[in-house]
Amino acid sequence: MRVDVNAFVGSYPYRRVPGTSPEALVAAMDRTGLDQAWVTHLPGVFWRDPTEGNAWLLECARRHPRLLPVPAVHPGLATWRDTLRQALEAKAPAVRADPTFYGIDPAGAAMRQLAAACGEADVPLALAVRFEDGRQRHPNDHAAELPAAAVRALIRSDARVRLLVTHADRPFIEEVHFGSTPAEAARMWWDICWIWGPPEDHLQTLLGTIGSARFVLGTGQPLRLPENAGAKLDLLDLSAGDRAAIECGNARALRDG
Amino acid sequence: MLIDVHAHFLHDRTPRADWQARNASRLSAGERVGISIHIASILGSWGAASPTYFPSPADVRYANDFLLALQHRHPARVRGYVAVNPNYTDEALGEITRCLDAGMIGIKLAASRRADDPLLDPICRLAAERGVPILHHVWQHRRRDYPGQEASDARELGALAARHPEVRFLLAHIGGGGDWLHSLPILRSLPNVFVDLSGSGVDGGMLEACLDAVGVERLVWGCDLTIETGWAKLRYLEHLLPSDELERVRWRNAAGIFPPDAFPAD
Numbered sequence: 001m002r003v004d005v006n007a008f009v010g011s012y013p014y015r016r017v018p019g020t021s022p023e024a025l026v027a028a029m030d031r032t033g034l035d036q037a038w039v040t041h042l043p044g045v046f047w048r049d050p051t052e053g054n055a056w057l058l059e060c061a062r063r064h065p066r067l068l069p070v071p072a073v074h075p076g077l078a079t080w081r082d083t084l085r086q087a088l089e090a091k092a093p094a095v096r097a098d099p100t101f102y103g104i105d106p107a108g109a110a111m112r113q114l115a116a117a118c119g120e121a122d123v124p125l126a127l128a129v130r131f132e133d134g135r136q137r138h139p140n141d142h143a144a145e146l147p148a149a150a151v152r153a154l155i156r157s158d159a160r161v162r163l164l165v166t167h168a169d170r171p172f173i174e175e176v177h178f179g180s181t182p183a184e185a186a187r188m189w190w191d192i193c194w195i196w197g198p199p200e201d202h203l204q205t206l207l208g209t210i211g212s213a214r215f216v217l218g219t220g221q222p223l224r225l226p227e228n229a230g231a232k233l234d235l236l237d238l239s240a241g242d243r244a245a246i247e248c249g250n251a252r253a254l255r256d257g
Numbered sequence: 258m259l260i261d262v263h264a265h266f267l268h269d270r271t272p273r274a275d276w277q278a279r280n281a282s283r284l285s286a287g288e289r290v291g292i293s294i295h296i297a298s299i300l301g302s303w304g305a306a307s308p309t310y311f312p313s314p315a316d317v318r319y320a321n322d323f324l325l326a327l328q329h330r331h332p333a334r335v336r337g338y339v340a341v342n343p344n345y346t347d348e349a350l351g352e353i354t355r356c357l358d359a360g361m362i363g364i365k366l367a368a369s370r371r372a373d374d375p376l377l378d379p380i381c382r383l384a385a386e387r388g389v390p391i392l393h394h395v396w397q398h399r400r401r402d403y404p405g406q407e408a409s410d411a412r413e414l415g416a417l418a419a420r421h422p423e424v425r426f427l428l429a430h431i432g433g434g435g436d437w438l439h440s441l442p443i444l445r446s447l448p449n450v451f452v453d454l455s456g457s458g459v460d461g462g463m464l465e466a467c468l469d470a471v472g473v474e475r476l477v478w479g480c481d482l483t484i485e486t487g488w489a490k491l492r493y494l495e496h497l498l499p500s501d502e503l504e505r506v507r508w509r510n511a512a513g514i515f516p517p518d519a520f521p522a523d
Contacts, residue, residue: 017460031496132460135434136435197484228486230492235286235290
C-alpha cells in the first residue's frame, strides 16, 4: 500500500499544468504505483473563499474512491466551523489551511483557533510551505512562504493538534523539529516531496537524525512529477519496515492519531 | 547508456568537510540509476578562497587538476568540463587548451561574466576550433542581479549562440529554478543550443514544454545537484517518449554534441 498525502486536483492559476483532472490524477497514480492519494482542490487555495472548491472535491472523492478529500478550511471566514464539521462528516483524513495564500497571519488567532479545533476533533491539519520554487513564481504571485516560526507556534498552541507539513526542505524541517519538544515534534509529520536526495543526501540525513516515523510519502502532483518521490525512496537503503512506514504506515498514524 | 551532462564534484579545498562523502554519494547513486558517464565540473574552490561564480585563476586551476585526476581514477565513469573565469582571458584560454589536451571534453562557463559579453567570444572561437561544447550556467529569466553571481538568462545566452552558430551550447539546468517558460521560446530559433534537463525542479508540464519548444533532438539529460530529480524526469520520459526518442535524451544527443572519442563506442 502506497499513500500520497500531498496531491491536488483542479487547475493552477499561474501556468498551464497537464493532468489536473481527477481522472488524470488516478492515471498518474497507476503509472507510479500509488494506491491512494489525499487530495485538495488546487484552485481553491487562491480563491477568496477556498472552501468553495470543497463540494467539487467531495464529489471527485465519491467518484474515485482512491482519492481521499482534504478539504480547505479558512479560519478567517465566519463559517469555518461548519466547514470543519462537513469535512469530518466526509471522513476526511485531514483538513488543509494555507494561511499565507489566504492572506491571514499564519500563527495568528484564527489559525490557532483552527489548530485547537482540529485537535479537539482529532483530525490532522495540513499546511504547505510553498507550491512552487520561489525563483519561478509568477510575478503577481506574492504570497509569502509559510514561516517555520508559524509551524512552531501552531504546534505549541494546542497540545492535541497534529500537523502535516508539506513542501518543506531540510533546513525548515530541522528548524522546526529541533525547535520543538519531543512531545511537540511527535505531533508533526513531513512529506518528502521537497527534500533533496543524493548527492546532498538530505532525506537520508533527516531519517538518521529525526527518524523515519516523522516522514510520509507526498508528491505535490500534478504541480510536481509524482515519479520524484519514488525515485527518492529508491535511492535510499531503507529497511522494508521503514519504507512501508513512509509509504503508508506513518500516514495511517497521522490520520488515526 | 545514460549520460549525465551536468554533474559536479567537490575537492579537499572546498568549504565542505563532507566533500568525499558527497563525491562518493554521487557515484554510488549514479550506479543505482544506471548513469554510464558523469560529465562534471568543479567551480574553483566553491567559495573557500574565491567566490564560486568568480573563481580566481589559481582556484580554477586547482579544481580542474582535481577533476582531471578524478577522471583518470574513474575512466569509465567521469568526464570533465574545464571551468574558467572569462574575466582572465589569457588564463582562461590557456586553461582550456591545457585541460582539453589532458582529456577534458567540454567547457563550463558559470556566472563570472554575462553570456552576451564580447569577452566570451575568444572562448567560443576556441571551443569551435577544438570541437567541444560549452555548458553555460543560466538563471531562467533573471529579473535582477543576484549577489555572488553575474548570471545570464536564455536571452543573453541566445545572443552568444547566435554570434557563434558553429559552437554547440548547453543551456544549463532548465529545472534549476527560475522561470523556464521564459527560456524555452527563446531557444526555438537557436539550433545550436541544447536544453539540459537537470535541476531540482520537477514541475508538471516542464518536460512537455521542453519537447514542444526544441523537440527531442535538442534535449539532453542531467542531474546537477539532485540525482533523484533527474531520475524522476527520466522515469516520466519513459512514459512520454517511444524508446528510440528516449535513447536520444538518455545519451545519443549528448554523444552528438561532444567530441567523437569522448565516450565508449555504442
